[in-house]
Structures are given as structure tokens and as C-alpha cells.
Amino acid sequence: MKVFESESIRNICLIGHGAAGKTSLTSAMLFDSGAVNRLGRVEDGNTVTDWEDEEIERKISISCALAHCEWNKKKINILDTPGYRPFLAETQLALRAADAAVIVVDAVAGVEVQTEKVWEFCDEYNLPRMIVVNKCDRDNASKDRTLASLEESFGRGAVPVQIPLGMEKDFAGVISLLTEKACRYEKDGSGKFKEEDVPAEYTDELSQAREKLIEMAAEGSDALMEKFFADGTLSHEDFIEGLKTGMMQGSIYPVFFASSTVNIGIAQVLNAVTDLCPSAAAVAKATGIDPKTNEAVERTISSAEPYAAYVFKTVADPFAGRISLVKLYSGIMRSDSTYNNQTKGKNEKFGPLQVPQGKTMIPVGEVHAGDFFAVTKLKETTTGDSFCDPSSPIVFSSVEIPEPSITFAIEPKSRGDEDKISNALARITEEDAAIKYNRDPQTKQLLLSGNGQLHVEITVAKLSKRYGVEVILKTPKVPYRETIRGKADVQGRHKKQTGGHGQFGDCRIKMEPLPRGGQFEFANEIFGGAIPRNFIPAVEKGITDSAARGFLAGYPVVDFKVTLYDGSFHPVDSSEMAFKIAGSLAFKKAMEQANPVLLEPIMNVEIYAPQEYAGALTGDLTSRRGRLQGMDMKRDIQIIKAQVPMAEMVSYSPVLTSVTGGRGSFHMEFSHYDEVPAHIGEKIVEEARKERTEEEE
Ligand SMILES: Nc1nc2c(ncn2[C@@H]2O[C@H](COP(=O)(O)OP(=O)(O)O)[C@@H](O)[C@H]2O)c(=O)[nH]1
Numbered sequence: 001m002k003v004f005e006s007e008s009i010r011n012i013c014l015i016g017h018g019a020a021g022k023t024s025l026t027s028a029m030l031f032d033s034g035a036v037n038r039l040g041r042v043e044d045g046n047t048v049t050d051w052e053d054e055e056i057e058r059k060i061s062i063s064c065a066l067a068h069c070e071w072n073k074k075k076i077n078i079l080d081t082p083g084y085r086p087f088l089a090e091t092q093l094a095l096r097a098a099d100a101a102v103i104v105v106d107a108v109a110g111v112e113v114q115t116e117k118v119w120e121f122c123d124e125y126n127l128p129r130m131i132v133v134n135k136c137d138r139d140n141a142s143k144d145r146t147l148a149s150l151e152e153s154f155g156r157g158a159v160p161v162q163i164p165l166g167m168e169k170d171f172a173g174v175i176s177l178l179t180e181k182a183c184r185y186e187k188d189g190s191g192k193f194k195e196e197d198v199p200a201e202y203t204d205e206l207s208q209a210r211e212k213l214i215e216m217a218a219e220g221s222d223a224l225m226e227k228f229f230a231d232g233t234l235s236h237e238d239f240i241e242g243l244k245t246g247m248m249q250g251s252i253y254p255v256f257f258a259s260s261t262v263n264i265g266i267a268q269v270l271n272a273v274t275d276l277c278p279s280a281a282a283v284a285k286a287t288g289i290d291p292k293t294n295e296a297v298e299r300t301i302s303s304a305e306p307y308a309a310y311v312f313k314t315v316a317d318p319f320a321g322r323i324s325l326v327k328l329y330s331g332i333m334r335s336d337s338t339y340n341n342q343t344k345g346k347n348e349k350f351g352p353l354q355v356p357q358g359k360t361m362i363p364v365g366e367v368h369a370g371d372f373f374a375v376t377k378l379k380e381t382t383t384g385d386s387f388c389d390p391s392s393p394i395v396f397s398s399v400e401i402p403e404p405s406i407t408f409a410i411e412p413k414s415r416g417d418e419d420k421i422s423n424a425l426a427r428i429t430e431e432d433a434a435i436k437y438n439r440d441p442q443t444k445q446l447l448l449s450g451n452g453q454l455h456v457e458i459t460v461a462k463l464s465k466r467y468g469v470e471v472i473l474k475t476p477k478v479p480y481r482e483t484i485r486g487k488a489d490v491q492g493r494h495k496k497q498t499g500g501h502g503q504f505g506d507c508r509i510k511m512e513p514l515p516r517g518g519q520f521e522f523a524n525e526i527f528g529g530a531i532p533r534n535f536i537p538a539v540e541k542g543i544t545d546s547a548a549r550g551f552l553a554g555y556p557v558v559d560f561k562v563t564l565y566d567g568s569f570h571p572v573d574s575s576e577m578a579f580k581i582a583g584s585l586a587f588k589k590a591m592e593q594a595n596p597v598l599l600e601p602i603m604n605v606e607i608y609a610p611q612e613y614a615g616a617l618t619g620d621l622t623s624r625r626g627r628l629q630g631m632d633m634k635r636d637i638q639i640i641k642a643q644v645p646m647a648e649m650v651s652y653s654p655v656l657t658s659v660t661g662g663r664g665s666f667h668m669e670f671s672h673y674d675e676v677p678a679h680i681g682e683k684i685v686e687e688a689r690k691e692r693t694e695e696e697e
């Protein structure tokens with residue numbers, strides 16, 4: 001494996017809505033550049049970057065994958081990413097490590113919901129962008145419609161640098177606005193093409209489109225603008241320079257046309273990556289924090305600087321173990337050396353450095369600034385860690401992964417698997433930071449959270465296939481709470497005379513509601529020693545213990561205040577235990593008086609579906625006690641926002657699928673707790689009582 005310098009490296013990330021063709025485009029780029037010797041297909045499960053079992057089986061990308069090729073004597077590192085919402089955290093990780101983004105858009109569908117989402121990520125990371133309109137060979141593919149949708153979403157900066165030669169089944173190649181030549185492709189998937197003069201029927205379109213492009217290219221630079229006014233045109237070099245500047249400034253997003261599966265237009269995309277996208281050396285300096293001073297520090301992307309690297313992704317391979325994917329910002333890193341993990345404050349022994357081609361690892365002796373590598377079996381290192389020369393410390397900021405949107409309870413099919421589950425989940429969450437798991441202290445259920453049902457199901461499939469743990473997925477118990485609406489003033493008195501030593505504790509408390517989210521407050525207003533000071537915490541403990549066990553249906557009681565204002569004691573028979581029991585008795589009496597009610601979690605829900613389903617979906621939400629918050633249109637996708645009780649949403653996924661024929665999706669997150677309506681509350685209390693008597697039997 002050759003070693004490349006940062007000037008000769010391009011780090012691109014392919015992003016876009018699911019099924020736009022990112023994985024297929026990666027596949028074609030690798031094939032046409034000679035990095036692999038067959039054009040891998042998603043359908044055949046043999047692409048380089050969809051290599052995980054779950055990806056092959058489901059024919060979608062689930063995690064980001066790294067591949068590379070050589071083109072025009074440059075090394076192109078390609079990060080292929082998922083485009084469906086549940087897996088966008090992976091896309092963020094990849095973009096964090098890339099120097100430019102290639103946005104892939106379907107020539108039939110145009111800009112889709114997640115295209116806009118990933119575009120926002122690029123804004124966040126300030127990435128130069130180019131756009132590939134893919135699937136030009138498909139029926140109903142349209143140049144004009146797609147360009148209109150690009151301009152509508154991303155402004156006039158989304159400007160074509162090509163004209164497609166035919167469309168749909170006649171798509172045969174591209175005409176370059178820069179060289180004013182046509183590239184006509186063979187239709188056999190070989191990627192071979194011939195350069196020819198622009199066919200006569202395109203000359204008008206060409207001159208118009210070229211004029212528009214030259215104006216855009218000249219806009220970013222005064223010098224170019226002057227040249228343009230003086231000569232009425234730009235030289236090829238100036239043209240490229242203008243586009244490059246525009247891309248770096250974020251004012252130009254050149255648009256290309258291609259078909260990845262028929263292998264048309266890919267060479268021009270590769271040319272654009274090497275000619276227009278910034279080299280690893282040309283991007284802005286890498287910024288981080290000096291951990292000692294907490295001040296911002298900068299690093300030039302250069303092999304001459306001390307080493308500094310960032311772990312952007314971890315793969316939990318059941319055979320190879322932990323694989324860390326690393327971006328080297330500065331310096332040189334070598335195989336079989338020891339490096340300082342600044343984030344963990346530990347030294348790590350590196351084995352051989354490797355360059356990934358999907359799942360295939362190619363050993364490399366050393367890697368220079370601006371490049372990527374993989375290293376296996378690091379002990380302490382996790383995603384987001386920074387490595388650096390201790391004499392020149394720098395810590396890079398990591399990606400914030402959004403909280404999961406949906407939670408399921410899981411149970412092992414065989415009882416002995418409890419430990420295995422935790423181990424396997426620990427590994428899985430190492431590679432997928434968007435998955436969370438924990439044991440609910442209240443219900444004792446093992447909860448598995450992810451971004452949507454599919455995400456959780458894939459995790460369950462990984463548990464079974466990789467780690468041999470079979471689990472059952474259950475909708476989780478809704479974490480209800482209890483609270484009070486009224487006030488109470490009661491006495492809790494515990495007196496027992498058994499033979500010699502008795503027990504005596506006596507307290508008087510007031511109870512009142514607190515605002516939502518107020519949790520619990522305890523005020524001690526005992527004066528003059530009605531209860532000795534050392535027993536007062538026992539009263540509070542008696543109350544909080546009982547509150548945790550619940551009063552109505554076994555759910556924790558929250559948002560209330562207790563004031564302890566009087567009581568009495570016995571010099572011999574009083575004890576902590578006796579006062580704890582007195583506190584607990586007082587709590588129960590107070591709850592009876594204070595008009596207890598159940599609280600339920602209310603979720604903020606967003607539903608995305610084609611507009612024709614809006615009526616059916618809002619109707620359904622109303623029947624789920626949902627409150628509509630607003631409607632939004634993004635092209636032909638309706639976004640419905642509502643607040644809905646969690647209890648009504650646990651079984652929503654299959655309903656949405658059946659109502660929309662699989663075309664809808666939704667996202668939800670916790671908003672707040674609210675009172676359960678009385679008639680529903682009664683049922684919950686009744687069920688809890690049944691469960692309790694069953695347990696006792
Ligand atoms: N007709 C046609 N189909 C394509 C093209 N590119 C990808 N596809 C198909 O579209 C589907 C999704 O492609 P994939 O590369 O997995 O999209 P990704 O989700 O963006 O990675 C697959 O069935 C591909 O075979 C193309 O240029 N033309």
C-alpha cells in the first residue's frame with residue numbers, strides 16, 4: 001500500500017436520502033478507478049461498503065464504511081453513509097471526518113427529506129459540497145425537475161456543470177460545460193466512453209448553461225470577474241479556480257449527472273473530486289482544545305507537525321475484535337508503535353496500521369497527515385477519542401449523538417443469557433452510539449432504545465447472529481408516575497408493645513402538590529424537640545421509601561412537598577425504625593386525603609408521510625388522545641407534529657406502516673408528564689391491583 005501526502009489526498013463523504021445510490025456510486029467509483037475488479041451491486045450483496053450481514057440482507061446501509069481508490073494520481077478516501085433517518089448518527093460521524101461532501105440525489109425523486117437533513121449537517125461542519133444526480137437511466141428521470149428541486153432547496157448555488165446526454169433509457173453520457181465536449185458511454189456497464197463533439201441539438205442549451213456557470217464562477221473572485229468582463233469568457237484553468245473557490249466559500253455546489261448501476265458519468269465525478277474538492281492539505285486547519293489550558297489550538301494538516309489524530313468510528317467485529325477508524329490530522333503514525341490517547345489519559349500499543357477497503361484490511365507501514373487508517377484491538381480507545389503527541393496536546397471535539405427516540409423491553413429467550421446480553425450490548429453500543437440500554441430501576445425490565453423500530457430490530461438481529469443471544473422484543477411498560485392534586489394534614493403514629501422493649505414513633509405532616517417537575521421537597525418545622533433531631537431523617541426516609549413504591553398503582557409518587565411540623569417520642573421505645581414506620585404510615589394516610597392521580601409521559605411526535613395520508617393520520621392521532629401541534633409541507637411530504645401520550649404510541653409503528661403502505665415514518669421524544677384522564681387511570685390502577693394479587697398468590 002502506497003503512502004500519500006496530504007496534497008494528494010481527497011476525503012469525501014457520500015450522503016443523501018436512502019436509496020439515492022450512494023453505495024452503488026461508491027461501487028462504481030471503485031470499479032472504474034481499478035481499485036476493485038468487479039462492479040459490486042447492492043442487489044447481489046457484493047458491494048464494498050455495504051459489507052455487514054444486516055446490510056447485505058436488508059439491502060440498505062446501516063453504518064458508515066470507508067473505502068479508497070486512486071485517480072489522477074490522487075488517493076480518494078470515500079466514506080459511504082446511511083441515508084435513512086434511524087442511522088443518521090453514522091452519517092454525522094463520517095461527515096465529521098470528511099473534507100468535502102458528495103450529495104447524491106435520485107433523478108426521479110429529486111431532493112428528499114433526509115437530503116435536507118444531511119445538508120444541514122454539512123452546514124454544521126462547514127463542508128464544501130458537490131451534487132451527483134444519480135439514476136439518470138431510470139424511467140421518469142428528469143433533469144429539469146431535479147435541478148428545480150435542488151435550486152428550491154439549496155439556492156442558485158446548486159448549478160449544473162454538465163448537460164446529460166439523453167435521459168431515462170436513452171441516458172448515454174454527459175456534456176461538460178467546461179470542456180464543451182460530450183462523453184458518450186458504452187451501455188455494458190464497463191464505464192468506457194468516447195469523447196466527441198457536442199451534438200448539434202445541444203449547442204443552444206450548452207451556451208446558455210455555460211454562460212450561467214461562468215457568471216457563478218466569476219462571482220466569488222474580483223480578479224475572475226474582471227477577466228470575465230474583459231474577455232467575455234474564462235480560460236479552463238480560471239474556470240476550475242472559480243468553481244473551487246466557490247465550493248470552498250459555500251456559494252457553489254456543482255451538479256453532475258450519472259447512473260451508478262449502468263456505470264455512466266462516473267469518470268467525470270472522479271475528476272471533479274480530484275480537481276474541485278479540496279485536498280486534505282487545503283482544508284482549514286484542524287481546531288481542538290488544549291486540555292491543559294482549555295483554550296482553542298490549531299493544527300496545520302501537515303506531516304511535519306507533531307502527531308494528532310481522531311477516532312471517528314469504531315467497528316465491533318466478532319472476529320477481529322474492536323476496529324478503530326482514525327483520521328490523522330497531523331504528523332505521521334506508524335505500525336507497531338505506542339501512542340498517547342489524550343482523551344483517556346492512557347498510552348495505547350498499536351499493532352499494524354491498516355487501510356480499509358470496506359471489510360478488507362490492507363496493511364500499511366505508516367500513514368501521513370490527512371489520511372485515514374484502521375487499527376485493531378486498542379484496549380481503552382472508543383469513538384470520539386483524540387490521540388496526540390503529549391508535548392503538543394490537542395483534543396478534538398466529538399459528535400453529539402441525539403437521544404434515541406424509541407424504547408423496547410428485551411428479555412432473553414433462555415434464562416441463563418442475562419450476562420451474555422449485557423456483554424453483547426456493550427460491544428454493540430461501542431460501534432453504534434445511537435443505541436442505548438439500561439435496566440429500569442422501577443420495572444426491572446432491560447430497556448433497549450434506538451432511533452425507530454427498525455434500528456432496534458437490527459440490534460436484536462446482531463445480538464442473535466453475532467453473539468448468539470436470542471431475545472424477545474416487547475413494548476416497554478409505560479413509566480407512569482403518581483402525584484397529588486389536593487392537600488393533606490395527617491398524623492402517623494406507630495406504637496407497639498411486645499414484651500419488654502416497645503416501639504414508638506409519632507409524626508404530624510402536611511402534604512401539598514408541587515408544580516410539574518418539582519419532584520420532592522421536605523421541610524422540617526419541628527421546634528422545641530417534639531421529635532429529637534436524630535429521628536427526623538428517619539421520618540423523611542419512611543416517606544421517600546413509600547413514595548418510591550407508589551400508592552395507587554405502584555409507580556413513584558412525585559411533585560409533592562411534605563412539611564413535618566409536630567410529633568412526639570418516647571425516651572426508651574423510640575428508634576429510627578419506629579419513626580421510619582411512622583413516616584410511612586403518615587405518607588399513606590396523606591395520600592388518601594390528597595386526591596392522588598396518575599401521570600403519564602407525553603411525547604413530541606413528528607410523522608412524515610405523503611400528503612394523501614394526512615387526513616387518515618391526523619384522525620388516527622385524535623383517537624390516540626393526540627393534540628395536533630402543526631402541519632408542515634416539505635415538497636410532497638407532509639409533516640404532522642403532535643403531542644401524544646406514550647401509552648398510545650407504543651404500538652404505533654405497524655399502524656403507520658399499514659395506513660401509509662410503508663411510506664410513512666415517525667420520530668418521537670419525551671416532552672413532559674401530564675395527568676392521566678380519570679377513566680383511563682382507573683383501568684391502570686385496576687390492572688396494577690390484579691398484577692399484585694397474582695404475584696402474591
Ligand atoms: N436504475 C438505477 N438504479 C440504481 C442506480 N443507483 C442505484 N440504484 C439502485 O437503487 C437502489 C439503492 O441503491 P443504493 O446504492 O443502496 O442507495 P443508497 O441507499 O444511497 O446507498 C439499489 O437497488 C440500486 O441498485 C442507478 O444509477 N440507476
Ligand SMILES: [Mg+2]
Pocket residue numbers: 022023024050060061080081082083
Ligand atoms: Mg447505501
